[in-house]
Every structure is written in structure tokens, then in C-alpha cells.
Amino acid sequence: MTNNLRSEKLEIERIIFIGRTYKEYLNMFDLSLPELERKKILDCPAGACSFSAIGRQKGLNIEACDIAYYFNRADLYAKGKEDIQHTIEKMKKSKNNYNWNYFKNIADLKYQRQQALEDCVVDMKRHNNRYTAVSLPELPYCDEAFDIVLSAHFLFMYADRLDYAFHIKCLEELLRVSKKELRIFPLVDLEGHRYAYLDHIIKNLTELGYNINECKVDYEFQTHAHTMLKIVK
Template identity: 45%
Template structure:
């Protein structure tokens, strides 16, 4: 059992996801850049990035701790998690920027669509959804051109400690040969993770460089930057 499984069991993982369009905004991606690349989405949850990227000429793979369960089990869990999450959103609306999404109803429709597209694609293409848990991924060194990590590292700094973040970053770097992108850099409270500065110092000898870049997406207040790691 990995460190992630010990610290973040499946019963504590909310299986909801973001749409392909959100990924493009969160990571400032375009079709020309993605076309022909081999891309890993980790930890991908119920996101529909892989489903749509594959249709547009990107060799995409999703990886998540949740994928040891069947698509049918995840579909049921995702539907229940979505109801619970949207109910909770009613109490914390002031923590979010309502521009990309016009309302909670609009947000709900996006999350439903991501889940629907992810599950439908998973049922037809199970090989694109690999079970794995950071910091030990089932992939070869330099297997992917680009690795994306959304709404996991930094966000859960209260549950996953500094050592986990460092080992997870090293693993994402190991499986990537060009670039790793992480979004956001904030924790659940909307503050820049206290781990960020030290992590950048520790991974510096392992990579060609790093960059903190603004992105055209902000839902949680203050979460409008990504980390780019040039491998």
C-alpha cells in the first residue's frame, strides 16, 4: 500500500472532475501544443481530459487511486459525491469567483458532464485509465512528454505532508521527459501552499528549470497560477 493510500483512502476521495475545457484554461493549453504529445493526467479522478484529448490527436492516459474500482462503481460514487459537494457549495459561495461558472447550477452541469464523459470513455477504453497512487506510479522513466496534475498536490497540504509532496513531485518528474504542470498552487483555504518555496529549492537540481505562470482560469479565489517544471 502506498503512502497516498494510507493517507487518503477511497472513502475520503471525492470522485468529481473537471471538463476538457477547464483543463485547457487551468493549464493554458491549446490544441496545437497538445497534438501528437503523450500526456499523463495524474491524479485525474472523474475528469474528462483524456476522453476528449484522445479524440483530438493527443495520446492521453489518466491515472488515479480510484481506478481500482469499476466504472460502474465510480459512476455511482461520482453521482453521490456530486450531490454532496454541490450541497456544501451553497455554504461557501463567497470563497469562489463566479465568472467561469455563472452559478452553482452552471457548475453542477459542468461537473455532471465531466463525470458522464469520463465514465462513458472509461467503459469503452479501460486501458486509458490506469490505477496508480503517488508517489509510486506504474510507468516507465520519461514515458510521457507532458504530465498534468490538477487539484491534488498543494491543495491537500493539510492532509498530505511535505515529504509526500516532495516524493510525489520527484515521481512526476521521473515519468516525464519534457514538462510537468501543476494547478493550483493554493491549499483548500485559498492560500499559497507553505510547501511551495522549499519544494522548488529541493527539485532544482533535478530539472532544467521551473516557472510560476498565470492562467486564464480562477474559480477558487486566488487560485489562478500553475507551476511549470521543465524536465
Template identity: 45%
Template sequence: MSPSEGEAEDIRLERIVFIGRTYDEYLRMFNVKPGELKGRTVLDCPGGACSFTAKVRQIGIEATAADIAYQFEPAALEAKGRLDIVHAVQHVEILRDQYLWDEFGGPEGLRTERTRALTATVLDMSQRPERYVAAVLPVLPFEDRQFDITLSAHFLFMYSDKLDYAFHEQTMGELMRVTKDEIRIFPLVDQSSSRYADMEKLLSFAARNGWSAEERPSDYEFQRGADSMLVLTRY
């Protein structure tokens, strides 16, 4: 999961940031309870090293993750992920005041949780590789309305300094194509906690394509100001 999504040519592992959140973080980010997902097909896109797919499958929920990184072997991704965790923790230590530390207690707690997510993900990838689909946004290799609900974390809006409006529109259009009922996107700000400038334009695009939009508060906040999600519902 990284801003290099969309660059289909010359994809190298060193250009990909393989880091992710835990299952528990996902539940709070998206204000979702496992019972709400029972009997529904779920897409996590981009999934990165997030352990959501691994954990929900353990409780009988059908989930699939898609990410540019999944073309690489689990062992290589684990090694890259461990390096990325080191760099990520160093980064947030430098910008410590931009984060709320109640969630993790401090940098070591953050390192522990990111490592826990990575470990669970690569283990599940080794055991159930068919549930981890390599994909380069804004194109997804899925059928129309294949999934009941899609969750998308820390990608759209987050890298708006690198990914232009056209990419955002194409990606949202593709998420809408493969999703039957509902899409949840978190957060609505970039890495400096500034709200996505073209949000209204993007929501108008969604409305023209048959989707209503609602901004809802999230129960999760680590980056200051990253405390809400977008919920898109098909008419």
C-alpha cells in the same frame, strides 16, 4: 482524486472523492491549446473524473490518466461521483463568497459541468479501460520518461493540511521520473486559498533534480486566489 492518496492499504470507494473538471476547464487552467499537444504523450495525474483524457483522445492525442479511483468499476465510480457532486455543490453554496461565479453562473451551472465531466469520463473508461491506470501516489506504474508532458490538477498543494512535505516531494519526484519534458501543476494554493508554505523548498528539490520552475498566470479562476500554475521544465 482525494487526500487519501498515499494510503495503499484498505482502500475503499467511500473514502475516495470522485469529481473532476471538464476538458474546456483544463485547457484554461493549464493555458494549453490542443495543437500544442499533437504528437506528444500526455499524463493526467491524478485524473479523477476529469474528462480531459476522454476528449483529447477524440482528436488524436495520446493521453493516459492515473488515479487511485480507477481500481473500481466505471458504474460504481459514476454512482459515487454523482453523490460527490451533490456534496460539492452543497459545500460551495455554503462558502459561496469564496468562489467566482462567472465561470458557471451559479450552483446549478457548476452541477451541470461537473456531471458532464463525470459522464464523459466513465463512458471513456468503459470503452478504453487501458487508458485509465489505477495508481496510489507517490508511486506510479510507468517507465522513466514515458510521457512528454504531465498535467496535475487540484491535488498537490490543495491538501497540504493532510499531506506533508515528504509526500509532496516524493510525488513531485515521481512525476519528474515519468515525464520527459514538462509538468504543469494547478493551483498553487490550498482549499483556503493560502499559498503552499514549503513551495521554495520544493522548487529547490526540483532544481537539484534537473528541473527549472516558473509560476505562470492561469486563464481559469473559480476558487478565489486559485489563479496560477507551476510549470516545471527539464533542463
């Protein structure tokens, strides 16, 4: 996933272009195909995930947005391949920080990440208009444009570099473009610690009238990253 803010000079070297698969999305967000049918869905930030690509093949109405999409698609593909290899090499040295029940081994993980990248880039070529370049916390969509918004591996995860004010602005914007609900995964930072201000955010959103559920999901790769926040209007 992309994990950098847009600066005055946006450099591709500062973008991490890695994605999860369609199957991972269903598990991360506790979703099924039937409950996504006939809904307009936004994946933000989508990175090199194949959720949009495979979901579209299954007849789903999905749009993806990410800061990485400001770059040329060919450059992104090359960057994605490099990032996967770099990540895999680092992961070999820290295997104990991950739960290996979902993936068989590092080779399986690499295969899944490469497949997500391939599916994503192919779909970009076919449906370029469904991939929008954005710079959070601002989104170029109308109020309540999507039935459901999914946001993975961005908010809460980079708490060491994205401050509380930025988190609030992003949440407000993601909720603005959602008609029914917003789901966020995971709820921990890069070290596996639960986001320090999460209870405060839940309290404030509840007071504003949102229905909040912190749900355990059937997916855990990073240790302790197995819960999702479901915010319903």
C-alpha cells in the same frame, strides 16, 4: 478529484470522485490543442475529469491514472453522482469562497461537473486500458514515458494531510515519468493559501537544473487559485 491515499483497506466512501472538464484543463494549465498534438500525455491524478475522454476524441494521446480506478466503474459512477450533489449542497452555503466569472452560477457548475463525469465514465468503458489504478507516490510507468505530465487539485491543495516528504516523493515520481515537463495546478491549499514550502521546492528544483515558472493562468474558481507551476527539464 481523488484526494486520499491508499490505505490497507481502501474504501470507496473515502474517495471523492469529481472531475473538471477538458476546457477547464486547457485553461488551468495554459494549454492549446496544437501544442498537445503528437505528444504523449499523462493526467495524474485524473479522477472523474473529461480531459482524457474529450482529448482522445480530438486525436490526443492521453493516459489517466488515479487511486479511484481500483474500484468498479459502475460504483464510481454512482459515487461521482453522489459526490457532485453533496459538493453542490455545501457550495450553496459558501458561494463567497469562489469566483463566479468562469461558471455562470451553481446550476452551471453542477452541469459541467456532471458532464465531466458522464464523459469520463463512457470513455472508461471504451478505453479501459487507458485508465490505470495507481497509488502515489509510486507510478507503474517507465522513465520519461510521457512528454508532458499534468497534475491538478492534489499536490499543495491537501497540505493539511499530505506532508512535505510525500510532496517531494510525488514530485520526484512525476518528474521521473516525464520526458519534457510537468505542470501542477493550483498552488494553494483548500483555504486559498499558497503552499508554505513552494519557494523551497522551486529553489531545490532550480538547483537540480530544472527550468521553473510560476505562471498566472486564465482560470480562477477557488479564490486565489489562479497560478500553475511549470517545471521543464
